[in-house]
Amino acid sequence: xxxxxxxxxxxxxxxxxxxxxxxxxxxxxxxxxxxxxxxxxxxxxxxxxxxxxxxxxxxxxxxxxxxxxxxxxxxxxxxxxxxxxxxxxxxxxxxxxxxxxxxxxxxxxxxxxxxxxxxxxxxxxxxxxxxxxxxxxxxxxxxxxxxxxxxxxxxxxxxxxxxxxxxxxxxxxxxxxxxxxxxxxxxxxxxxxxxxxxxxxxxxxxxxxxxxxxxxxxxxxxxxxxxxxxxxxxxxxxxxxxxxxxxxxxxxxxxxxxxxxxxxxxxxxxxxxxxxxxxxxxxxxxxxxxxxxxxxxxxxxxxxxxxxxxxxxxxxxxxxxxxxxxxxxxxxxxxxxxxxxxxxxxxxxxxxxxxxxxxxxxxxxxxxxxxxxxxxxxxxxxxxxxxxxxxxxxxxxxxxxxxxxxxxxxxxxxxxxxxxxxxxxxxxxxxxxxxxxxxxxxxxxxxxxxxxxxxxxxxxxxxxxxxxxxxxxxxxxxxxxxxxxxxxxxxxxxxxxxxxxxxxxxxxxxxxx
Amino acid sequence: xxxxxxxxxxxxxxxxxxxxxxxxxxxxxxxxxxxxxxxxxxxxxxxxxxxxxxxxxxxxxxxxxxxxxxxxxxxxxxxxxxxxxxxxxxxxxxxxxxxxxxxxxxxxxxxxxxxxxxxxxxxxxxxxxxxxxxxxxxxxxxxxxxxxxxxxxxxxxxxxxxxxxxxxxxxxxxxxxxxxxxxxxxxxxxxxxxxxxxxxxxxxxxxxxxxxxxxxxxxxxxxxxxxxxxxxxxxxxxxxxxxxxxxxxxxxxxxxxxxxxxxxxxxxxxxxxxxxxxxxxxxxxxxxxxxxxxxxxxxxxxxxxxxxxxxxxxxxxxxxxxxxx
Numbered sequence: 008x009x010x011x012x013x014x015x016x017x018x019x020x021x022x023x024x025x026x027x028x029x030x031x032x033x034x035x036x037x038x039x040x041x042x043x044x045x046x047x048x049x050x051x052x053x054x055x056x057x058x059x060x061x062x063x064x065x066x067x068x069x070x071x072x073x074x075x076x077x078x079x080x081x082x083x084x085x086x087x088x089x090x091x092x093x094x095x096x097x098x099x100x101x102x103x104x105x106x107x108x109x110x111x112x113x114x115x116x117x118x119x120x121x122x123x124x125x126x127x128x129x130x131x132x133x134x135x136x137x138x139x140x141x142x143x144x145x146x147x148x149x150x151x152x153x154x155x156x157x158x159x160x161x162x163x164x165x166x167x168x169x170x171x172x173x174x175x176x177x178x179x180x181x182x183x184x185x186x187x188x189x190x191x192x193x194x195x196x197x198x199x200x201x202x203x204x205x206x207x208x209x210x211x212x213x214x215x216x217x218x219x220x221x222x223x224x225x226x227x228x229x230x231x232x233x234x235x236x237x238x239x240x241x242x243x244x245x246x247x248x249x250x251x252x253x254x255x256x257x258x259x260x261x262x263x264x265x266x267x268x269x270x271x272x273x274x275x276x277x278x279x280x281x282x283x284x285x286x287x288x289x290x291x292x293x294x295x296x297x298x299x300x301x302x303x304x305x306x307x308x309x310x311x312x313x314x315x316x317x318x319x320x321x322x323x324x325x326x327x328x329x330x331x332x333x334x335x336x337x338x339x340x341x342x343x344x345x346x347x348x349x350x351x352x353x354x355x356x357x358x359x360x361x362x363x364x365x366x367x368x369x370x371x372x373x374x375x376x377x378x379x380x381x382x383x384x385x386x387x388x389x390x391x392x393x394x395x396x397x398x399x400x401x402x403x404x405x406x407x408x409x410x411x412x413x414x415x416x417x418x419x420x421x422x423x424x425x426x427x428x429x430x431x432x433x434x435x436x437x438x439x440x441x442x443x444x445x446x447x448x449x450x451x452x453x454x455x456x457x458x459x460x461x462x463x464x465x466x467x468x469x470x471x472x473x474x475x476x477x478x479x480x481x482x483x484x485x486x487x488x489x490x491x492x493x494x495x496x497x498x499x500x501x502x503x504x505x506x507x508x509x510x511x512x513x514x515x516x517x518x519x520x
Numbered sequence: 521x522x523x524x525x526x527x528x529x530x531x532x533x534x535x536x537x538x539x540x541x542x543x544x545x546x547x548x549x550x551x552x553x554x555x556x557x558x559x560x561x562x563x564x565x566x567x568x569x570x571x572x573x574x575x576x577x578x579x580x581x582x583x584x585x586x587x588x589x590x591x592x593x594x595x596x597x598x599x600x601x602x603x604x605x606x607x608x609x610x611x612x613x614x615x616x617x618x619x620x621x622x623x624x625x626x627x628x629x630x631x632x633x634x635x636x637x638x639x640x641x642x643x644x645x646x647x648x649x650x651x652x653x654x655x656x657x658x659x660x661x662x663x664x665x666x667x668x669x670x671x672x673x674x675x676x677x678x679x680x681x682x683x684x685x686x687x688x689x690x691x692x693x694x695x696x697x698x699x700x701x702x703x704x705x706x707x708x709x710x711x712x713x714x715x716x717x718x719x720x721x722x723x724x725x726x727x728x729x730x731x732x733x734x735x736x737x738x739x740x741x742x743x744x745x746x747x748x749x750x751x752x753x754x755x756x757x758x759x760x761x762x763x764x765x766x767x768x769x770x771x772x773x774x775x776x777x778x779x780x781x782x783x784x785x786x787x788x789x790x791x792x793x794x795x796x797x798x799x800x801x802x803x804x805x806x807x808x809x810x811x812x813x814x815x816x817x818x819x820x821x822x823x824x825x826x827x828x829x830x831x832x833x834x835x836x837x838x839x840x841x842x843x844x845x
Contacts, residue, residue, distance in 0.1 A: 030695055038563065038606055046564045120564040120571065172578075175608050195607050195614075196802060197794050198694045219695055224792050231681055231688045237695075397562045398554020398807050405558075428566065440558070441566030 027216040029501075029518070032229050032238035036196050036222045039179035042160050043111060044118040046419075048243055048269075051157045051512035053220055056201055058160030058184030059208070061089050061108060061139075062151055063514070064268070064420075066507045068323055070151045074103060074161055074185070074208075084146030084463045089154075091137040095208040097163045098189040103208075105133035110164040112141060112154075114173050123460075124153045124424050145461045148468060149421035152268075157419075157512045160184060187213040187516035196222055207516070214519035233259065239498040240518075242266070242511035245491060247310045247369055253496050260499040263492065266510025270319030270418025270425065271491035273311075273370050275361075275378075278409055279484050280446040283357060288346040290483035293411070294332040295339035296385045297378070303489055306373050314487040316476045317426055319418050321508075323465075326473040329480040339385045348386070356386030362403055362412035365394050370491060371413045378411075405440040415491055416441060420508065422472055423460050430479055431456055447484035527832060534824045541820045542596065542813070546589050549809050555581045556605045556807045579605050596817065602810035606803070611814035614799065621691055622795030624707075625788065626780050628715040630773065633722035638769055640723075641730025645738060645765075646757060656727055663724025668783050672717040672790040679713060686713050689792035714791040718783050722776060726769055734765040774830075778823050 035049035042054035061075040070078070075089040095103040109131035116125035127147035132140040141150065153159060163183050167176060182190050185208070188201035199220040203213055221238065223229035226246040232238045234256055243266070244250075253259050275297070283289045299313045315332075318325050348356045361378050363371035372393070379389040394400035403409050419425030428434050428441065432448035452475055459471035479485070495511070497504060503517040557575045561567045567575070576582040580591065595602060601611040644656040663671075680688035687693070692706045737743060738761050746756050785797030792798065796815060803811040 028695055038560070039608065046566075049563065118571075120561070120567040122568050122571075174575075175578075177608075180608065194794070195609070196798075197691070200694065221690075221694065223689075224789065224798070228689055228792055231676070234681070235684055235688065396554070396805055396807070398556075398558035399552075401558040401562055402554040436569050439567070439569050439572060440561060 027214070027520075029215040029218045029515075030237065030239045031218055031220045032223060032232060032241040033220060033243070034223050034226060034229055035243070040182050040190070040193075040199075041162070041173070041176070041179040042157060043115040043162060044174045044179075046120050046157075048512055051509075052242070053199055053201070054160055054182075055156035055186070055509075055512055055514050056188040056218060056516075057182050057186045057190055058156070058162070059095065059103070059186045059514070060156045060159050060161060061091075061154040064152065064155055064508050066265075066267075068268070068508055070155075073156075074108070075154075078151075080463075081140075084148075085143050087141040087143070087150055089139045089141070091139070092208055093137065095185050096206050097185045098183050098204060098206075099163070099166075100206075101163060101165060102136075103161060103163075103185045104136045105139040106136075107161050107164045108139040109133050110168055111159060111162045112139075114162060114167065115153075115159055118173050119158065121158070121419065121424050123427055124149065124158060127461075146463045147423075147461065148463055149423040149460075152420045153424065155420075155509065156514060157509055158424075160186075187514050188218055191217075198222060209516065212516040213514075214517070218515075233496055236498070238496075239501060240511075240515075241496040242493070242505075244494040244496050245367060245370070247307055247492060250310060250494060258499050260497055260501075262495050262497070262504070262506075265495060265504065265506035266493055266508070266512065267319070267321035268418070268420035268508035269493070269510070269512070270322060270420070271415055271493070272314045272317070272319060272418070273374075273413065273415050273488045273491055274314065275374075275486040275488060276404070276409075276412050276414050276445050277484055277486070278407060278411070278445060280407065281410060283346065283348055284410065286346045287482055288342040289348060290486075291332075292339040292342040292346070292385055293382065293387075294483050294486045295335045295342070296382055297332070297486055297488070298334040298381065299332075299488060300334070302374060302377065306377060307369060307489065307492070311489040311492045314490050316480050316487055317429065317485070318422060318472065318476060319490060322418060322420075322422075324422055324469055324472040326476040328473075329477050332486070336384050343385060350386045354386055355388045358388040358390070359410040360390045360392045362392050362394065362400060362409050364400050364413060364415065365396055367415075370415060370489075374413055374488065401440040404444050405438050405442075407437065407444060407446060413488075422456075427456050427460065430475075430484070445484040447479075447482070449478065449482065452478055523832075523835070526835065530828050530831060534828050537824055538817070538820055539593070542593065542817055543589065545813055545816045546592060547585075549807075549812060550585055550588070552807070554807060556809060557581060559806050559808075560605070592813070601814040601817070604803070604808050604811040606806050606808040606811070611811050614811060615796065615814055615818060618794060618796045618799045621793060622781070622784055622788070622797060624711065625714055625718060625793060625795055626777075626784055628711055629718035629722065629784075630777070630780060632715055632719035633726055634769070634773055636719070637723040637726030638730045638766065641727040641732075641769075642734050642757070642762060642765070644727070644731045645734035648735065653731075656731065660724040660728050663720045664728075666720070668717060668721055669786045669790055671720050672714070672787055675713055675717055676790065688713075689790075691794050710793075714787050714793050717790070718780065718787045721783065722773075722780060725776070726773065729769050729772060730765060733768050734761060737761045737765045778826065781819070781822075 037049040040050060040053045040057055042051050059074045062070045063073045065071050074091055074095055076092045077090045079088050081088060091105060097103060112128060112131050116128050127143040127145050129142050129144050166178055166183055167173060180193055187204055187207050189204045191200040191202045193199045201218040203216050230249045233241060253261050277284050277290050279285055303311050303313050316326060316329050343356055350356050361375045363375040375391045379391055382389050404412050417425050429443055430447060430452055431443060432453050434443040435446050436442040455471050455475040459468050462468040462471060500520050502519050505511050505513050505515045507513050557572060561572060604611050604614055607614060640656045644653040647653060676688055679686045687710050690710055692703060692710055698706050743756060743761055746760050785800060788795045788797035789801050800815045
């Protein structure tokens with residue numbers, strides 16, 4: 008029986024190799040594949056293979072041609088002219104036109120969760136089949152990034168323009184795009200099969216006949232499949248404990264290159280509206296009490312990097328010259344004394360609650376548990392409050408019913424898209440997760456972000472964001488802990504891995520064996 | 521006529537029970553903090569207040585509890601189990617898609633447990649006091665004591681990782697794309713680990729039951745008579761004793777079917793087996809309430825129907841049971 012089974016398995020393997028298949032393993036199960044109306048890497052990864060976009064970015068943060076072979080700003084940066092390639096077709100054979108681009112931009116503007124991303128866009132004009140002109144109310148430096156695969160798939164208007172709600176459109180799970188691979192089959196929660204688009208508008212690509220996304224219930228099941236060489240490509244792997252095993256497995260390679268624009272930061276958010284956390288001295292005391300070196304070196308085994316501010320180090324806007332908050336218990340105690348938070352019975356100054364997102368134990372629960380003894384050193388009696396699932400945690404934090412909480416928030420390339428939302432006082436919204444749930448308000452910060460959001464001069468923009476970073480690090484609405492480590496685990500024979508700023512959230516049309 | 525009246529009365533009671541179970545399930549799910557919109561917004565990476573309000577409106581979770589309950593009950597009464605918000609697909613169709621995998625797993629496990637368990641039990645009874653009986657006792661004790669998720673993980677580590685001869689999960693190998701007989705063999709290959717895991721606990725139960733029942737039958741007068749008449753021992757055991765000894769095993773197996781379905785939830789989760797159990801587990805985590813309610817309703821219908829049929833059969837088989845109660 009065993010021999011028979013092995014023969015069957017060997018036969019299957021032979022078929023798979025003959026068909027040039029890339030098996031893509033992930034635990035991120037998408038609701039659908041339309042990135043115009045849904046964020047998150049679960050949708051972006053397959054979406055970027057099915058749909059093409061006007062532009063793509065390289066590993067140096069520079070825009071590159073994709074469906075648009077050229078582009079230019081006009082009207083003091085308030086208009087963007089896109090000229091489309093002549094030979095792009097959707098998977099159903101219809102040509103990709105400027106009308107499709109205009110429809111897609113307006114659909115994303117109306118439905119994408121990142122409202123700031125295309126807020127400045129007023130309309131898109133289509134003077135010809137190959138020319139689209141994006142008209143904006145003000146200059147919008149992030150517009151080029153917003154036209155890349157993670158955010159703007161070019162949707163076929165003749166399919167998605169039927170009047171149905173794009174967020175629940177029936178074709179979101181059976182999509183038609185113009186990307187390198189076409190949709191073939193989806194079994195919800197099991198697998199997605201994509202087939203090579205033989206009419207892809209970039210000659211000589213893609214290189215695989217099929218991509219099969221296999222969905223796993225958890226990292227343990229996926230790691231077993233990786234070790235058995237059943238999976239060829241696993242981007243965005245975040246379970247640190249398993250990395251050494253992969254590194255020692257022959258035939259498997261591990262890299263951290265690619266996806267720098269995603270900028271995931273793990274942090275401890277503070278509810279600045281609640282007493283005593285409304286006092287900046289108390290917040291600073293908490294920051295000085297936390298040993299980021301311990302978190303990075305001990306809790307994460309040296310496989311993460313400390314985060315010191317709201318913008319990830321790979322971003323062109325990163326400012327390293329901010330207060331580093333090296334652990335200093337004496338200073339923290341002094342700050343608390345100054346704030347009038349005197350120790351009571353048993354040396355307890357105040358009792359507080361730390362929430363954490365359920366799921367990634369290494370990044371959240373372990374840190375929350377670490378805070379218990381660590382903050383006790385400065386007189387805080389910490390209760391770690393678990394949530395059974397994400398909705399419970401989101402309700403507490405979105406409802407501002409928390410003291411401190413761990414959280415992971417992504418930069419998404421440009422601060423306008425992923426950073427402003429956390430700090431703008433206009434974005435303090437009850438019941439909205441990943442808004443300014445800290446209730447942090449500083450008019451100076453609002454002004455800096457408002458100016459940086461429309462500044463076209465790169466150097467001036469960078470200067471504005473540097474000032475912003477200094478202020479928010481100094482006022483500590485958030486204690487920045489570490490960068491989320493994303494690894495790509497792959498078959499060592501794979502070449503041309505997606506290592507641009509969007510990593511595997513961009514097309515893998517160049518990847519091959 | 522008396523039986524028809526009982527059946528009708530029981531059906532009315534079953535319908536009332538199903539309504540009560542549905543209301544209870546709905547209420548419990550409603551009481552939990554957060555909802556499907558929180559999950560969707562979490563996966564979207566956030567959303568504006570307007571979008572959240574619009575989603576709540578679209579999915580009907582902005583309405584009051586009683587209004588939502590009335591709408592749900594009305595729909596279910598019309599045969600509509602609603603739409604899974606997560607998958608954007610009809611709940612009934614999602615459930616139908618998953619039923620074959622669960623039925624295959626449960627029936628295979630049941631057959632393994634019955635055949636192997638009974639054989640072990642009979643052999644242990646045939647040779648009591650020996651090393652074989654001791655081994656069967658040990659296996660039964662292990663199967664009975666070990667939680668199904670733990671034994672599943674151990675088998676996974678042993679046969680999918682240390683000695684990788686079996687696949688670690690899934691229903692079939694989508695990469696191979698096999699068809700026909702090759703696909704059936706592939707599914708069987710993937711079925712070995714989950715079915716064995718699920719069978720383990722019931723195998724222990726049936727082997728103990730079969731052993732005890734066989735010991736009792738082998739000591740009975742008619743078996744002694746058969747032996748005295750010179751009937752060969754093999755015939756005594758297989759033809760005379762086994763048939764009677766199997767009766768309690770078969771009865772318990774029927775009663776344990778719902779327990780096996782419950783066990784399938786854990787096994788399907790451990791082995792990524794795409795059945796109803798895994799669907800239920802995922803929908804609970806995602807707060808996909810319509811889907812959870814649909815699966816719970818289906819389970820309630822199955823259990824209620826099973827009880828109803830058993831109840832009626834008992835009355836037919838044993839007329840001493842009162843027909844008016």
